[in-house]
Amino acid sequence: MTRPSALKKLTRSLWELPATYKPGMLVPARIYGTEKLIGEMDDGVFDQVSNVACLPGIVEHALCMPDGHWGYGFPIGGVAAMDPEHGVISPGGIGFDINCGMRLVRTNLTYDEVRPKIKELVDAMFFRIPSGVGSTGLLRLSHNEFRDMTEEGSKWCLKKGYAWKEDIELTEEHGCFKGAKASKVSTRAIERGFDQIGSLGSGNHYCEIQVARPENVFDAQKAAAFGFTLPNQVAIMFHCGSRGFGHQIATDYLQLFLKVMEKKYGLKVLDRELACAPFNSTEGQDYFSAMKCAANMAFVNRQMILHMLRDVFSKVFGRSAEDLGMSMVYDVTHNTAKLERHLIKGKTRELLVHRKGATRAFGPGMEGLPERYKETGQPVIIGGSMETGSYLLAGLSTGADAFYTTAHGSGRTMSRHQAKKMYRGSKLLHDMEERGIYVRTVTCGGLAEEAGAAYKEIDEVVEATELAGLSSRVLKLTPVGNIKG
Amino acid sequence: MSYRYIGEIATADIAFEATGESLEEVFIAAAEALTNVMIDEPDKIERKEKVEVRLENADAEMLLFDFLGELVYYKDARRLFLRVDEIRITKEDSGYGLSAVLSGEAPDPEKHQLGADVKAVTLHMFALEQTDNGWKATVVLDI
16 A cells, blocks of 8 residues: 655644645545554545545535445545535445445443343344345335435434334434435336335444443543443444335436436546536436435334334343433434535635545534534434444534544455455354453354444544544443344 | 456445457357346355346447446346346447347355445446457446
């Protein structure tokens, strides 16, 4: 991995490729990361983030978060804010798995109470939550009911009795991207996703039981505000998105944009995966409305999984989910584009912020945060590998330069192909159990692909975000049980 | 007709290279490579259900993209892992036409060693090229 000679170190955790780095760049490209992370970053990141800097209407700079790696069009970890009047919207800046995201749920149980039941719990979760390729959820909706759900988001779950009232407030955008229009979604997309609500999927999607050990609490005050008050308190974290529904919407519009981009709008891009349309065009607005449907489906997907988790814990412990204190900490989205207001050169402007494999991280007092988190800043959930642990962070008021965005995970360093060659799933399963992490999976090969060593060091990624003033550590969560699709 | 997975070009996902002496052969090899990501031994897929696919595209490369997209679509919409029974690709003035018969069955964890779900076929480095020995396709799948 060779870092470009033009890469300039601005601070201990921020680097810049100037706009002169590549013909066509409209703004500089900035990459967050420590010296170590930048040294390990694959070449694709520098190439892709500088391609993003060429997109029409981009404001300030193209960004890549410290967990960044090679993606399609945008790198994973890529962020770009566009002027909605003159800029473009690109599915490549959002990703195929629209609103792939993380949800963190706490309990009032301690690890001592959970440990004797860990196998029973994980087995019950594995039995209850559909996972793996081709898995379908338990809900059987008609196509029309499904369409309604994609416009309503999490509120649909509240209406049907699958959510607590507080869940809505504790979900980014209150669980609904407003302005979703199911009429802009193809029948193929609905056919791919209508029976997948409440299923985990596969790849890096998982549901994990975790422990907040006292030595891993870095900010006790914020931890308490996020509901972590007990030593060795147990939480559940899960990661999944909009399943086949979102994947098809992204594919449909990628193909449409390729057809109209140059012919109709005279737009040229450096990579077909950066296919785009003016945000203020029919095609751009249609995609924005369809993308919101996928985002809402993903919220509902995670809400249904939470509903099943509450049921599983309740049955195993013989107590109600309310009694077990199974409240959400928060739900964050990774792959989206949203209209947000940001201060640019002293002026507040509305911008279309693309985040692909990156988390919004609003600082204290910002509009859009639940009342209870106004003082702490937004909870940020960073999913690590299944072996090394995850983090709960808080957004900071110093994140303005990154449009209040931070990392989303640890980020891969090793390809799936290579990981599968190096690790055997069955051995990994055994070794992890010896280390106190009980895992159930539908695919041993898939498990090997997710080995901890295939990922960047999460501690380093989190430190980089802290050094850059994007988010601060609240606590680290250690895995003790995991189901993987 | 063969395929191999390549590790260097897709950190988080899966890339493969498929080859064939004819367009039909490279399409079959690419379809097998895609299915093999989702299931370890494609030979264990029983040909229980049949699907007919007809596609047209001005461009052979994008015809392959559409064809692989069909396999991803049927995996979710009909819960079918599919293999190619028959395939015919014709070149006309307006472009390329494809007609194929595919068959397969639903994923069954009792019988199939499942792999990773393919979310989408990407256009990242996507290529179909004519070589001295026929055709070569390069495909990156989103996992």
